[in-house]
Structures are given as structure tokens and as C-alpha cells.
Amino acid sequence: MSVRAAVVGAAGYIGGELLRLLLLHPRVDLVAVTSVRRAGRRVDGCHPNLRGLTDLRFTSPADLDDEYDVVFLATPHGETMTGLAQYTSRAGLLIDLSADFRLRDPAVFRSHYGVEHAAPGELDSFVYGLPELHRGELRGADRIAVPGCMAAAAILALHPLAAGDAITGRVVVDARTGSSGAGAAAGQTNLHAERSGALRVFAPVGHRHEAEIGQAIGRPVSMTATGVEAVRGVQVVCHVTLRDGVDDVVLRGLYRQHYRDERFVRVVAARRGNYRLPEPKILAGSNYCDVGFATGTASGAAPTAAVAVGALDNLMKGGAGNAVQCMNLRLGWPESLGLEFPGLHPS
């Protein structure tokens, strides 16, 4: 009663995380994993945490000549939109982890990715893969576009505020990310001696995920992204202006109402301790997105300010874990199947 799954682009970090999850998933048979550069080699050669779990080897994408119940695409941005046809024919369910089909508007895509979309007519055929916002549509989806890691954190942190009409004006999203978000390809940018201990404001304005966030929450967004000393982990600190009358109690109510029944979103806004607000450090390997908030008055300013904070593991709820959650949802299984690992403390 298992489904047959394939992962395309399985030698990268998102790909490796998919392998870890799918190999241990009780209802999935992982039958094909591809890598252009590593075809023929064992998967545990580049994913050493899988030693002892599998003898699988990468194949070439060209050898994907079968049909699969689910195909995950963990390929570089741009490949899904140009090669969509070949995957569609083989896959009952297509789950794309690239950025190609996250945006609805080809003009927004162009302005943020600097190229024309290669398949604008297909944009509407994908459902945005965030179960907390699109559960209904995902239940019937055959094509799913998994959100960007920083976008997912920001959207989940901001959604209760936007949906509850609690904020006004521009939202400032300050995102911080570990080095695995940049992928497994080596370069001067990711050299340990350069990247270690960094606080690198690599996208001071206009990060691509800005467009996803704006699309989801319907407000103007200014996003800054900084690379911090971490391998895994994303945190967003969102600065918002509250509407008159919105206070701590209102906010707490909104968060609770939105996420009361969500398995993978925890509202974290404690009064004491080291972990009062969402912190990616305790989320590595887990599929949680923790969200929280705090309110205050800007010194000398009339409008009340608040911050909404979100945190997740970029390879999990920000990528592979969220993709598996979408698959579980689509196939009618419990959403948490194969995603039970709660994260470590300390770590």
C-alpha cells in the first residue's frame, strides 16, 4: 500500500533531506533518486547520515523512464518551468521545491527573478504548498509549489495579523539564514573561513522571497536577509504597525485562533526563559514553524509597533519537511506521518 516516489536533484541539501524523510516514511517506497553529477554513486557518499539506511545509488535524470506516484523536484531554480512536460507525464503528483511556480503573477516573477517565466500559462496549475493557508486546495492538488524557506517563516508569522486585519502600512521583514540555504555547491561565498561567524547582509533590499510574502499577506513588504553563523535555520523578525485598538490580548487571540489545530505551528511568546520567542536552534530536523510576537511603543512615536517572529529549519518546514507534509495531506494520510522528530535541546 506504499506509494512509489522519485526525487530529482537528490544530491543537494534539500534533496538529501527528502531522502532522509522518505527512506523512513512508513508509506513511501523511494524507487529513484537522480543527480546529474553523481549518477552511479551511492547516496550515502554525499549524505553520510544515511549510512546503514540504504544502498541506493543516484541515477541520471535521463534514466527516469518509469511512472511514479509522486515526484519531488529539488532542482535548481529554472529547471521545473522549462522541463515541466517531462515530469508531468511520469508523476501522479508533482511537488516542486524550486521557486518556479510559487508566484502567481508573471510580472512579479520577472521583476524578482530577472527573467521571463518560461511557462506562464501553467502558473495557475500549481497550488502554493503551505497547508496552514491552503489546506483545502492542497487536498485536490496534482502540482504543488513548496514555499521558499524565509517566505514560509514570514508568512506563518504574519498571516494571523494580516488575515485578522490587525496591521497597517508596510511590513519590514528582517530574515536571518544559515549557510545550508545557499546549497551544496562550493564557492568563495560559502568558504568556511569567510562564512564562519558571519553577519552577512547579502540581500539588504529586494530579496526574492519578498514577493512570496507580499503575495500571501496582501501588504507591501520590505525584506532584508542576513546570513548568520548556523548551518540550518531561518528566523524572521517582522516589524509591523498595529491598527488602533490592537494590543497584546488581541494578538494572542489571533495567533491562537489561527494555529489552534495546526500540528506544525506552535505559538511561542513566553514571559521568561531563554526561549521566549521562536528560535531555530531547537528546530533542526523538526518540521515545526514556531511563531510569536511582542508589542511595544516606539520611543516618541504615536503608533504602536509590534514584532512578529517566526523560526523554522530551512531544510524541513522551509523545504523537504513541508513538501512531505503536503504529500501526506494530498494522499489523505496524517500530516505528520514521517515528520515526528521534535528537534533537540541543547544542540
Next chain:
Amino acid sequence: MSVRAAVVGAAGYIGGELLRLLLLHPRVDLVAVTSVRRAGRRVDGCHPNLRGLTDLRFTSPADLDDEYDVVFLATPHGETMTGLAQYTSRAGLLIDLSADFRLRDPAVFRSHYGVEHAAPGELDSFVYGLPELHRGELRGADRIAVPGCMAAAAILALHPLAAGDAITGRVVVDARTGSSGAGAAAGQTNLHAERSGALRVFAPVGHRHEAEIGQAIGRPVSMTATGVEAVRGVQVVCHVTLRDGVDDVVLRGLYRQHYRDERFVRVVAARRGNYRLPEPKILAGSNYCDVGFATGTASGAAPTAAVAVGALDNLMKGGAGNAVQCMNLRLGWPESLGLEFPGLHPS
């Protein structure tokens, strides 16, 4: 069909790891968790990774007035040997994670811990909790003493060589450990600004685990311990002198033979890649102890030298995970029950 378990000393790092494992264990009902200082408070207050998993609160050890199938003692060294009676009466199976009952010889205990043993007559009533060496005895044990983290890594790395009579002379064990091994009590020693980036040779000679290693492998041991920049993780590099005729092929044979059927020991001695030898970085949260080796000739020296390397997560195979494996074994369950998490890469 579940067993009822209690954890004493559950607010520490080993205690927290036990909670994580037992709360998700399919055959365990965690019914009591104690902490002297945190009695009455929620467990997820100090173990934030358990948020959403449990509403448990710590109780005072004095409130442990029931009977339990299994009691885990994650108390400071010295408490088990003075309070043994009170726990014995309540527990079908007692699993002690302190150092009190790891050594067989009270004189060795005295020389390494600087105090007289408080219950020398009970030393033989405990079985040393390393399934790979003592599986038979553990099947019938009612009291189990879980090995020290660095000792476990060194013993598993050296055992095939010692048991196979492949080495001669003194063994030099160079151990490296993350900061969680020092526990959750704050002090100048563990202050982040002092401990961060450290290479602190805190035990240049005579570390306590030296005695456990010597007891297990039956050879003289010199051990050095260094605190390195990590929260979790232990690695030992053991320098040995090989007997005549022992070479790479012999060693590989010994390791394979000893660990062929072990679920949690992987022989890692690859020819290429970043993870050619055991590396704790990919083991966080997993119950693996990876072991490996390499041979060579000392410059100018006749005898052939070799290094045996071991790595594990000090809170897992070096503590809580190993304790759960012992429980599984003792209760006739698959040893890996509740211990399936394979570790993350990258992390």
C-alpha cells in the same frame, strides 16, 4: 502493554534527552519526572523542544511514592550509591546514568573519583550497559550502569582491537567533547564567551573515564580530554601500537566481524569524502557510535602505529539513547525501538 517509567533528575541535559526519547517511545508510559529545583514547573520550560509533546510537570523526588517498571537515574554522581535503597524498592529495572556503578573495583573508583564508594557491596549487582559487549548479561539485568560518554566511544573503537589481540602496549586516548557533557548548571567554566571556540584541555591526564576504558579493554590507557566548540558530540582518537603482522586488512576484518550485526555501530573508514572517519557532527540526536581506523608507520620508528576513531552523541549513545537501548534489550523489544532517528546532514 506499555511499561511505566520514571526519570529522576529530569531537568538536566541527559534527563531532557530521556524525556524526548521516552515520550515518543511506542511502549513506554512516562508517568513521573523529578527535579529538586524545578518541582511543580512544566518540563517544556527547560526543555523547549518538548513544547507541544507533553504537559508534564516535574515533581519532587520525594513524591516518587509509586512503583515503576523502569526508573532512570540521571542524577549527579554520588547520589545513586547513597540512595540506592529507595530506588530499588520502587523499580523493576533500575538504569543508572551516573558514574557510581560503572567500575567493578572500589579501589579504582577511589583513585579516580577521590572518594570511597558508598556501596561497594553492590558494585557487582550492576551490569555495564554496553549492549555490544554485554548483551547476554543485560538480557537478565535488573540494574544497569550506563557507560560514560567518552568511555563508550573509546571502548567501542578499541574493543575489536583488544578482543582480537591486535595491539600491544599503552593506548593513548585523545577525547574531544562538546559543552553539554558538562551539564546544565551554569558557571564561569561554561560561560559562552569563555567556552565558545575553545580547545580546552580540561583533563590533560587521568580523566575519570580512563578507568572505564581500562576496565573494558584490559590494557593500560592514558586519556586526555579536550573541550571543543560543539554542544553535542564526543570523538575519541585512540593511538595504538599494532602487533607484528597486523595490518589494514586484519583490522578491517576485526571491525567487521565484531560489528556486523550491530544496529548502532557503523564501521566508517572510507577512502574519500569529507566523512572518511567517524565525525560527531552528523550524529546529533542519533544513537550511532561510528568507529573507524587508519594505519601508518611512525617516522623513524619500527613498530606500526594505528589510530582507532570513535564518535557519538554524548547525550544519546553516550547517555540517554544507550540507556533506552539497554531497556529495550532487557524488555525483549527490538533494540532500536524509539531510537530510529538517523542524524542530520548538513548540520
Next chain:
Amino acid sequence: MSVRAAVVGAAGYIGGELLRLLLLHPRVDLVAVTSVRRAGRRVDGCHPNLRGLTDLRFTSPADLDDEYDVVFLATPHGETMTGLAQYTSRAGLLIDLSADFRLRDPAVFRSHYGVEHAAPGELDSFVYGLPELHRGELRGADRIAVPGCMAAAAILALHPLAAGDAITGRVVVDARTGSSGAGAAAGQTNLHAERSGALRVFAPVGHRHEAEIGQAIGRPVSMTATGVEAVRGVQVVCHVTLRDGVDDVVLRGLYRQHYRDERFVRVVAARRGNYRLPEPKILAGSNYCDVGFATGTASGAAPTAAVAVGALDNLMKGGAGNAVQCMNLRLGWPESLGLEFPGLHPS
């Protein structure tokens, strides 16, 4: 021709940094260093980097019975304002590194520090110790209040924009800080296993430095502070809204004009490389504050957004180094005397 200097509170991290600078300063004789808890012990016992540089020992503050040309106060917040008299009588020049005399308005002090100011009548007797803004006054000052570390970075990053009337509305300051900013006192908060790898939003709103920034730039400020994985280093990312007509060229002009002749402020806004914007990683031990900026348009929003970035070593330009620069300025010496170390790369 040297001046005689004393450091009060010399066992802390700011105190230790003052010792390093003053021991190597060509015109300073360090004659007394005090510590309540370490009186009688060698200074290199707690500042191991000073081994071989000095045989000095801490004395008790009560033993400060002499007169000094300069007294540096690196004491906990609150001690200067209550003990001002005793220091004034002994010191030609008093340089306070605590927060007690940074704010002009006792009401603002009360609202940010939660207590009444103990010497409100003396607030105006201190000059705010930021040479780049107050060089003229500092030349004649006998009492200097050294800015907070995050405040210094934000003020230097924002000053050209505020003074040049280039921005409008509220300024959002997102500050990140290493663990040394929390001082040398051990606690659960700074335990390595808890603090390592953290992204701890410890002050989501209303951090105390917010008041200093607002006072200096004359605009409403919302500040968030996050502890990041670092020992030294502060970075601020300031989100601002530009006035009509203000663009990249205008901003570059403002920064250059303000800092053209500043020895310790570098304008860093490069088009490529890993270090395009200010990055504390390369500033450890140096007295630089690097400042930079980038502009962009918020998605869907009319007003143009910009970010101003500042970075410094919190113990140097954010504390001890800046204090020495103030002393140099006040005593008519080159401002960079004893502050020549440029920082390391890589590190």
C-alpha cells in the same frame, strides 16, 4: 609625560579590554585597577591575553586613595550615578562606560531603566562620548559618558541620514549582538549549551539603547535586539523610509561628507564580494565602526525604503576603544593613539 590612569571594575569584559589598550598605550601609565571580587589577584588570571604584559593585581575599589589623571568606570549600571562624588574628587577626567549618564532627560531614563535617576542634576555635566558627533564638546569635557554598543553602531549608521534630512517616519533598528555584551557574570542565560548557535530575540521591543538612538537622531525609533552566535560584535540593520528625491547618489554623498575625515568610520557599500556591507567579523579588536547602506523599493509600496547598516566590536568602538579615543581627543593626542590594530581576516 604619561598620564596616570585607573580602571574601576576591571575584571569584566569591558574592563579587560581597557586594560589591554591602556597597558600598550604609549602615553598612559596604568596605576590602579580595581575589582570587588578579585581584589588581590593577578589581572592575567581573568584576562589571560595579558599574560606576559603585566604583573598588575586588582585592588579593592576602597583602596583607590590617590589622584588620577583619568579614571575609567567600567562598573555595572547604577554605580556611577550613586557614587559619583567619590570618583569626581580623584579624577581629572572621568570616563564612564555605564549607562548612567548617556541620556539627557531623567524621564526618558526612568522609562527605559525602570528606576529614578539618582543624580539628575548631574546629567548635563557629562558629554556623550561619540567623537564623530560631539568632537568639539569632548575637547573640553571633564566627564564623558561612553555610548552603548548597539546605540553607537546605530547612531553612526543613521546620523548622516538624519542630519541630512534624508529620511522620514519611524526608524526600525534591528540589532544583533555577541555574547560578550552581556558581561562576564555566569548564568543560565549565557550558558554555552544554551547560547551557542542562538538567534535569541531577547529584546523584541523597547531595548534600552533605543532611547540613546532616539536622543541622538531626533526621530522615533523601534529597536529589536537579537543575540547571535558570536562572542564579540554588534551589527545594526536600520530600516528607514527616504524622503522624496533621495536616492543612492544622495545617500552616498551624505555618508562620504560626514565621514570623510573620520579615522574610525569607514563607509562600506561595495558592489561585490563577501564584505559588501558592514560585518563585525572583521572588526574584532579594532576601533572601527563600518557603516553602509542600500536602497530599494518595497514591493507594492510607493515610498522608497532603504537600510543603513552599522557594525563594530562591542568591546572596542562600542566600549573601551571608544573610551580611549575620547581620552585621546580630550588630552589633545592623535585620536588613534593605541588604537591602531586593524582587525583580522579571516577570523
Next chain:
Amino acid sequence: MSVRAAVVGAAGYIGGELLRLLLLHPRVDLVAVTSVRRAGRRVDGCHPNLRGLTDLRFTSPADLDDEYDVVFLATPHGETMTGLAQYTSRAGLLIDLSADFRLRDPAVFRSHYGVEHAAPGELDSFVYGLPELHRGELRGADRIAVPGCMAAAAILALHPLAAGDAITGRVVVDARTGSSGAGAAAGQTNLHAERSGALRVFAPVGHRHEAEIGQAIGRPVSMTATGVEAVRGVQVVCHVTLRDGVDDVVLRGLYRQHYRDERFVRVVAARRGNYRLPEPKILAGSNYCDVGFATGTASGAAPTAAVAVGALDNLMKGGAGNAVQCMNLRLGWPESLGLEFPGLHPS
């Protein structure tokens, strides 16, 4: 009265450190810095800590058509021995930081570097650049071969023991190194996500520096090298067997006698504190090599064991700093000229 200096291979990490030291050296005029790949570009483009210190640009090595008082070669291993003639003709003093001329015996070179030496007849024309062992020869040297970073630490830690005939048998050197030791070239090996938090035993046996150590101390050596989480820093833990009658008092005496007058070697063997033994964390940017020791008895073993520990900054005393110290010595200047920075704490 300044000397004219050139640095060949100035875009690497050792090269960058030389630039930092020479630009601030009071008696050096840095007139040429070369890089094959970066010719024409500003040096502060790849060494951002030099911003504001210099407007220098890299030139091509082919443009080195002048004569220089000192030429530093920070080129990849192999280039000095093949290109020696071209540099000799231009340089009064040649200081080579590669491995080409560190070993005296071409057979040992071959066995450790895997190639024939290209200029065996010139091996004796270089003096081994460790002032603490070869001060007399270095005063008259025209060619200096700067030791390897781990070799320098081990030799300085072991030299008093070997020269004092205090040890017997094989020496086991366990070396740990930061990532900058592997250079500035990017690759899968040094990718941040792979290298971060690593304990990578990259040379379990037979590291090249083993030969240098053996040559210097005249004993058989087994060396293991592990990459640890750090950018800068080398630490060696050397396991030795003491001769009969050698104890703590004898060892302390030997260390003190050998290093009493050494500016850059500190004997660190304290009884308490976090920094009881040499620790590279506090040495970044400094030219110190800290050395220390501890004695003990192996459990069950008759011979007394000891460990000798050494620590340094691999780019300083393990490279560029040591090279400048050699230059200072050769030119009759104080050895510490331009090398006064003492290191930071905390960091």
C-alpha cells in the same frame, strides 16, 4: 631607513596576514604584492580588514622586475623549489612560507610530499625559521624556510623535553587546526555547511608536518591532524613517555630554562581557571606560541606519561608572524617589531 619588501602570493590567507603586518611595520616599505589571479585589483578587495590602510593593488608576479631587500614567498607548495632562481636574484633576503625547504633530507621530503625535490642541492642553503631553536644561524641567513603551523607548535612544545633528554620512545602528536590552514581556495572540503562544527580527522596518520617535528626533536613521531571548528588556531597535544626520575618539577624547570628569555613563547601550566593550558582562542592575531604540560600515570602502567601542549595562531606564529619575527632578527631589529598585538579575550 626602511627596507623595501615584496610579497609573492599575497591574495591567500598567509599573504593577507603578511600584508597586515608589513603595512603597519615601522621599518618596512611594502612596495609590491603579487597575485596571479587578482593582478590589477585592490588588495582590500580580498583582505577587507585592510580597508583604509592601503590603496595597494596586486600585480602579476611577472611584473616583479625590481630588487627588494626582502621577498616573502607565500606561494603554494612546489613553487619555490622550481622558481628559486628568479627570486634569489631580486631579494637580499628570501623568506619562504611554503613547505619546500623545511626538510633537510630529500628522501624524507619525497616520502612525505610524494614527489622528488626539484632543487635538493639548495636544501642546505635555507635556515629553518624558528628563532627559538636557530637564532644564531638566522642572524646570518639569506634564505629562511618558515616552519609549518602545526610543526611549529609541536616543536616548541616538545623541544625542552627532547633537548633536556626527559622523554623516551615514540611521541604521539595530536594536532587540531582551524579552517584557514587549508587556504583560501574554495572546494567541497571547506564548504561552510560541511566544515562547520567538524571534528574531521583528515590526516589520521602521516601528516606532512610529522617529518618536520621528527627532524627537529630527533625522535620518532606519530602525528594525527583533526580539523576543528575554528578559523584560526592550532593546538597540539603531544603524548610522551617520561624517563625515570623526570617529574613535574623537572619539566617545569626545563620549560622555564628554555623559554625564560623568549618574547613569544609563554609557559602556561596553571592550576586553575579556564586557561590552564595553551588555548589558541586567545591567541588570534598574536605571535605567541603558548606551551604547557601535565604529568600523570597511565592506569595500570608503570611508565609515567605526560602531555605537552602547544597553541598558536596558524597565520601568525605558525606563518606570517613568525616570518616577520625572522626578518626582524635577521635585520638586527627587536624581534617583536610590528608584532606587539597581544590577542583578545574574550573572543
